[in-house]
Amino acid sequence: MTIAVCLKWINASGQTDIDDDRFMGFSYADQAALEYALRVAENTNDEVIVVTAGPVGAEAVLRDAIARGAQRAVRIDIDRSHDSAVIAQAIAQAVSHCSLIWCGDYSSDRGSGSVPAFIAAQLSFAQALGLVDIVLPTGAQSPITALRRLDGGRREQLEIRGQAVISVEGSTARLRRASLKGSMAANKQVIEIVTVNQVAVETPPTRAYRPRARAVAAPVGNSALDRVRQITDTSTAKGHGETVHLEPREAAELIVSKLREWGYQS
């Protein structure tokens, strides 16, 4: 079986718009992902394949990962400025045969954390994203157990079986150092290159939301101040801000009817 790790080539100095070879690398989250993949593979004798989407320079992170113990490296030759769905589709094609796909939860340049979710969606794999704690199984058949971060300090406990995309936070594991001989061998590693010709990802057309126009009567009053007050004064109640106690169904109906009345819904 094969385990994949997705690594994004980023400028670790924080200057995210410049590819300065001196500062390029991969984020702590990606490092943790690689470490887990290597640990899993140590138990299962699986092959670890590392994947990056980017230009030739990005091969440096693949060599780094090879030096640390990955066996195969694939670079998807694609402009990193594509949006996450396009990048994820290209990656998904390259890793569809894998049992587990490890990712960092989001890259430290401008990541939104959406690539792992898109990959899972593309491949119809299970997803376990934003993990803060991972316990690897001891037996071959037992699942990976993990804690996932939820909003408001809550945690969700997961059991991961079968094909899955897993994304982890950077604090979960410290990546091992490469051996010196490993680094020297990695410099000679052959990197497979996948070219992506036409990436077609459908995104529905969207436009900015605007509430419908509605007629507002002109203010009346003797002085300009009176008229301005009529429009802007908030000191007296105008019938908004009503509190009602209803069953959920009736509450929803009331909200919809109010939205309609105020012109936000047709």
Place this chain on the structure above:
Amino acid sequence: MTDTDIIVVGAGPAGSCAAIAAAKAGKRVVLIERGPFPGSKNMYGGVIYPRILDELIPDWFEHAPIQRWIVRRSTMLLSDTGALNIDYRSNAWGQAPYNGATAYRPDFDNWLAQQAVAAGAELICSTTVTGLLRDAQGRINGITTDRPDGDLTASVVIACDGVNSFIAKEAGLYKAVDASNYTLGVKETLSLPKSVIDERFGVRDNQGVDIEILGGTSGVNGGGFIYTNLDTIAVGVVLKLPKLSAQKKRPEEIIAELKRHPAIAPLIEGAEVIEYSAHLIPEAGLDMMPKMVADGLLVAGDAAALCLAAGIWLEGVNFAMASGMYAGQSAAQAMTAGNTTAAGLQTYTKKLNETFVLKDHKKLRKIPHLVLSDRVQHKYPGFVTGIVERMFRVENPHPKPGVRRILREERKKAGISLMDLVRDALTGLKGFG
């Protein structure tokens, strides 16, 4: 069979040039650097004399990451309130074949190391060399590093690990270390808009200025410097270690005082400090140099104390590049000849002796001591500025005093005996040859 032919320790100017030379001679070369990239850990004042690169990289000036080409070279003598400035300008220095140039080390060292990679050397960063390997006969045949599975064997190791080289020490090439042979260099990098720098220093485009300073180091023996980069200025001092610790002064206070001097303050007014750094300099030249060759080992650059720090000259990078290059060439030759013992590697010392590397050091042997001596440091700046002050001060209705009278009176005021003055003048004349 060794893992590689030649291991170069340290990707500073010495190491990268050693790697380029050895790789060009067809040898397998591994260049090991402890920083995350070459130059990341390195600092200096700011001026490089790169002509020595003509041999290794003929078109270096078209590609090297240079900030400004030096067209003005000044030597400044500072008393507490006065400044005497000897300023030479040549715009010809701003054109090929050029003279000196300012550059940032993280740019320059990285560029130079990439030239080594282009020549075929293998660069390994984030790796610290921790010791030497020896074969059964005790000759050096490799290194140990802090990496897992980190031993590496080779026919020759070239130590370019900078000042205080632990490799040269481990190989037993240094005599006991004497702190008075070292100075501490500290530097602030100050940010100013390019147009302001151009205006204040009287330069344009990529023309730059190099100012070496004697005096103004708060009574601690040493010197100062100011160099212009495109949109920063480097201001620093070089301080004799024993004096610094005896006087219990902080180096950053000494820079602050230098920056407040009436001749310096207007140059840097409004600038923001963006970097502060410090590094040791091997100052004593020939008097502190180690043996540079052992069985299977060569030492180059600051690791061999080849930095020339002689007052108005602070040149280390060119000496490092040259010695590195000769070490790389000699190592390759010795390998080809099948003899990498100390005797087989002797072409290196021969080459150093035949070229500026040791010729300059021999010529200027007495100068570091002279420049850092108490008299030159604490008496001469006041003496000389005092003379000039009186020569140009018009005190009518009094007539101008004669120069001889000024000399005599100022010498007495500064407390310099005629004997000492003559002796120092002779040492200087002989020393600067």
